[in-house]
Amino acid sequence: MANQQxxxxxxxxxxxxxxxxxxxxxxxxxxxxxxxxxxxxxDYKKINKDLIEPLLFCEKEDKYLVHLLSLPPCRQLKTGDxxxxxxxxxxxxxxxxxxxxSYNAKKASNNQPGDSSVEMAVLGxxxxxxxxxxxxxxxxxxxYPSENLIMEQQTVGTMSQTSIALMYDKKLVDHDVLxxxxxxxxxxxxxxxxxxxxxxxxxxxxxxxxxxIMMITERPDRIALNLSQGKVIILMHGTPxxxxxxxxxxxxxxxxxxxxxxxxxxxxxxxIRYIGLLLTLVLPALYIALTSYNPEVLRSQLAAxxxxxxxxxxxxxxxxxxxxxxxxxxxxxxxxRLPKAIGPxxxxxxxxxxxxxxxxxxxxxxxxxxxxxxxxxxNFTIPVNPMSFSIRVAxxxxxxxxxxxxxxxxxxxxxxxxxxxxxxxxxxxxxLRLYWGSSRRIEKINEKPKGEQx
Amino acid sequence: xxxxxxxxxxxxxxxxxIFNVPxxxxxxxxxxxxxxxxxxxxxxxxxxxxxxxAMSKYPYNGLPEIFMDLLPAYIRVPFLIFLSLxxxxxxxxxxxxxxxxxxxxxxxxxxxxxxxGFLVLVLLYGSTRxxxxxxxxxxxxxxxxxxxxxxxxxxxxTSNYFYPVHIKRALQYSLEMxxxxxxxxxxYIFTGYINLVIMNRxxxxxxxxxxFWLIPVLGTLILxxxxxxxxxxxxxxxxxxxxxxxxxxxxxxxxxxxxxxRASFLLVMIFMQLSILFAIINWNVGLELxxxxxxxxxxxxxxxxxxxxxxxxxxxxxxxxxxxxxxRSYFEAVKIWFNLRLPVExxxxxxxxxxxxxxxxx
Numbered sequence: 001m002a003n004q005q006x007x008x009x010x011x012x013x014x015x016x017x018x019x020x021x022x023x024x025x026x027x028x029x030x031x032x033x034x035x036x037x038x039x040x041x042x043d044y045k046k047i048n049k050d051l052i053e054p055l056l057f058c059e060k061e062d063k064y065l066v067h068l069l070s071l072p073p074c075r076q077l078k079t080g081d082x083x084x085x086x087x088x089x090x091x092x093x094x095x096x097x098x099x100x101x102s103y104n105a106k107k108a109s110n111n112q113p114g115d116s117s118v119e120m121a122v123l124g125x126x127x128x129x130x131x132x133x134x135x136x137x138x139x140x141x142x143x144y145p146s147e148n149l150i151m152e153q154q155t156v157g158t159m160s161q162t163s164i165a166l167m168y169d170k171k172l173v174d175h176d177v178l179x180x181x182x183x184x185x186x187x188x189x190x191x192x193x194x195x196x197x198x199x200x201x202x203x204x205x206x207x208x209x210x211x212x213i214m215m216i217t218e219r220p221d222r223i224a225l226n227l228s229q230g231k232v233i234i235l236m237h238g239t240p241x242x243x244x245x246x247x248x249x250x251x252x253x254x255x256x257x258x259x260x261x262x263x264x265x266x267x268x269x270x271x272i273r274y275i276g277l278l279l280t281l282v283l284p285a286l287y288i289a290l291t292s293y294n295p296e297v298l299r300s301q302l303a304a305x306x307x308x309x310x311x312x313x314x315x316x317x318x319x320x321x322x323x324x325x326x327x328x329x330x331x332x333x334x335x336x337r338l339p340k341a342i343g344p345x346x347x348x349x350x351x352x353x354x355x356x357x358x359x360x361x362x363x364x365x366x367x368x369x370x371x372x373x374x375x376x377x378x379n380f381t382i383p384v385n386p387m388s389f390s391i392r393v394a395x396x397x398x399x400x401x402x403x404x405x406x407x408x409x410x411x412x413x414x415x416x417x418x419x420x421x422x423x424x425x426x427x428x429x430x431x432l433r434l435y436w437g438s439s440r441r442i443e444k445i446n447e448k449p450k451g452e453q454x
Numbered sequence: 455x456x457x458x459x460x461x462x463x464x465x466x467x468x469x470x471x472i473f474n475v476p477x478x479x480x481x482x483x484x485x486x487x488x489x490x491x492x493x494x495x496x497x498x499x500x501x502x503x504x505x506x507x508a509m510s511k512y513p514y515n516g517l518p519e520i521f522m523d524l525l526p527a528y529i530r531v532p533f534l535i536f537l538s539l540x541x542x543x544x545x546x547x548x549x550x551x552x553x554x555x556x557x558x559x560x561x562x563x564x565x566x567x568x569x570x571g572f573l574v575l576v577l578l579y580g581s582t583r584x585x586x587x588x589x590x591x592x593x594x595x596x597x598x599x600x601x602x603x604x605x606x607x608x609x610x611x612t613s614n615y616f617y618p619v620h621i622k623r624a625l626q627y628s629l630e631m632x633x634x635x636x637x638x639x640x641x642y643i644f645t646g647y648i649n650l651v652i653m654n655r656x657x658x659x660x661x662x663x664x665x666f667w668l669i670p671v672l673g674t675l676i677l678x679x680x681x682x683x684x685x686x687x688x689x690x691x692x693x694x695x696x697x698x699x700x701x702x703x704x705x706x707x708x709x710x711x712x713x714x715x716r717a718s719f720l721l722v723m724i725f726m727q728l729s730i731l732f733a734i735i736n737w738n739v740g741l742e743l744x745x746x747x748x749x750x751x752x753x754x755x756x757x758x759x760x761x762x763x764x765x766x767x768x769x770x771x772x773x774x775x776x777x778x779x780x781x782r783s784y785f786e787a788v789k790i791w792f793n794l795r796l797p798v799e800x801x802x803x804x805x806x807x808x809x810x811x812x813x814x815x816x
Binding site for chain 2: 409416423
């Protein structure tokens, strides 16, 4: 009895000032049962049904204890357990005279999968992940009903204690990657981890990196597909996104829609994406190189047209490109976070009026306006968002090289970019390398000689 | 993966235009260039077969590892350093010749030192990547570039200014005594296999032998194309007036409907990709040889510093060397390198073959 009181008072001391900290005494079986919980985390209905009602029906304490232990989320605590952290994680503590039980009655929040909004698919599945970890695990398990699917739960973040789930197919998974992931996760020293991107950055060893080596996705179907390819999935509580490890360059250029179109139409879409990638990378740089350094490369009529449209522009093409790229980047950046009501205004003012006026005032050439629009549009063809951001950044070194060295600079810049990409490794998997041959079976990465001896 | 090997061989075969192998052959067009070419095809095929065969006995071992067990240090270290310098020189000479081309065609107003310095910086980054990464890059580059090469050859063969009769006339001088420098230059076309000294760490040589027929076939085709096509355009006599016969040849080709009208700019861009890639490979191989000759493999921190200092010196020497020579003497230097290369290559291949024979008996 004294013990019971002591535990409660200790907890009270530690949490006492919180007004949602509740202690409830129930007298039954001629003994005292104390329920301790944090009100805001607890689902009342669940407690009522699972704990309170049976208490009234049970005539003996033994029977009630058997009932308690038969409940799946309930367990008897050992002496070493940290009561406080259990409380904070949404457990209810049942303190009887002899022992303590914890009962997980966490109120599930945000557990409805929403429509996919970041990676849309026209014909593919429409629902994305939810913000609740167990819902997400459920979604993945439903899509990947294999007995080999393993789920391991961990927490990251010293303060946030965010729970994450590691999922993989134990037969297909690449064990080197898995070992690497498991090694890196405990090494993360960060207080608050609330977004999957944070986790991604914390797990990447190099601080200054441009291209993502893990893929963030919100689509359960992509997760299931990648599980079958032997990849490791990390799901995090509180974000509707999962992390796929490892990811290579071509993964970022694949959309989940590719599988649902007919052969030729999906080939066309893929081709358009790669053309878009190339255009958005090199077009501004090419403009500089071809107007300021090597107009003779182009056929004479075309060179004359470009020169004619640039006739009134009072500064070198480098400034022109810089201004217009700045404008378009600002437009993209601002329209991303603007409330939906103001969004169209920004695009109209920015895109239409600014573009039109700048050209009429002869501050930029009309061809530059076309290029700007082209670059922006073709950047949107890249299906996975982080990659399209990286490509946006990769454009600027090329512009710089073009303005110093002309065509030679552009070509050298592309060479350097490919060198950088091929030298990149995503958890040991080469980031950019061509694969040959295909099969109807889904490829497993661990079948391939992945390592350095290819 | 054997395909990387063939791509490197192909790369070497195409890059010889930058090295002006056609010029050396064309200078000897009345003095047995054709026989020299035929001879070099035989020599190149035999050498590469012997070498690949020998390397296949040491799977996943580079030359330094093979020598480590077989040769005493006082032979091994100087020999590896010498080989390393040969490779580095190949890369430097290629990039130097290419800088001339850039100056001539793309950036005539830019200082040659700046052009070369920039290219050397690109090489510094590219060649310090891992060998495996460079192999991936080789594949990507070759695949993107080869359609354009095929297009240019197609355009050349169907051009109105292409007169096959000149090729026939060139063939009339076939039966002449070959001379050494044209054999040395022509056999250069096969020399891509030699990169296996380091690449054998990544490529299984046994697999290469399965498709070995590709090497003589490809070599013969490319050598024939690069030697004979310029004759068809420029005529047997006046072809001797040009320093870069291929650039002039391709400059006669017009693409009527393209954004780019002159095919020569296409060729410059192709050359840019290929010659930088070639120099990256050569510097990488040279660097790896040097590192293992001096035994810097293990110390992780020192490795990077050494790499940068070594390649920095090499890069500086490349720019300095080119600045002190004019174009004519530069190509003379290339010729000296060619003449030196053939005996060194034969020596290396023979040494390795003998060593590998000993391994069989043991």
